[in-house]
Amino acid sequence: MIQEIITGEPPTQRHAGSVRVLDGDTLDVAGTRVRLFGIDAPETAQTCTRGGRQWNCGAEATQALATQIGGQDVTCEERDIDRYGRVVGICHAGTRDLNAWMVRNGWAVAYRRYGGDIYDADEIVARVAQRGVWSGSFVMPWDWRRGER
Template sequence: MKLTVVAGVLLACGVAKAAEPLIGRASVVDGDTIDIGKTRVRFSGVDAPESWQRCRDGDGGEYRCGHAAAMALDRFLAASRPTRCELAGRDRDRRIGTCFRADGTDVNRWLVENGHALEWPKYSKGAYADAQRSAQSNGLGIWRGEFQLPCEVRAKRWKREARCD
């Protein structure tokens, strides 16, 4: 009886309630980060090239692959608003989550599927492995040429050891 009363009080106060999703118009910060209102959200389980990162295309030319990823994400999100994010944690000043367009499309998966981001298995636990294999075999996005892992590029720029595990 006491346990039932305590559980009822907790539910009534919202203590035991699951986190509410964050919903709103997304502003793209970079290929794997958006702002919804004043909340910054980093997409869970993926790693996109940095906005200043350069990659080689299939013809050997260089292009700003991080900028291209951010622009593709912006167009993709604009096609079906608002964006909804299921938040699962925190990283520095950002929330971590899986986000969806208004039509239900998983944004994290779309980024990997189209070669705009890589799966980060340490955090995704393999959830996007099939999407990455598809992008790679079809030569989409960064897979159309040569690139360095975003985590290696960041480490080199900030002169520290790469942590890409």
């Protein structure tokens, strides 16, 4: 209620606790499935191309997120519930914004359709530095899911 009075926004629900990484943009936080808001990571089975060779960018994105979290608990601020019933949120391990970290390091792209321009600057950093998926060529995750491979 205090948050609503100060910001005009209803309070956000928080989900916190131990975490299991399901893929590069989905977590299980203390039994609640959370989709990371505003980003889209390669699917676990998705491959990308770098230097003329395919590599398992989806599996590496998943591993990068797991490594970044380490053994820390995660806190997610709920932004929405998606059509699959998952919480959609911005998640932190300690003080690190995991959503932004994934995009800034090239393990996910900004998902403008659902997150607007919130992670645009992070994506530019990754592109310019040729980090993660930006180190070669890849199909956008939303296109890959539709079968464009």
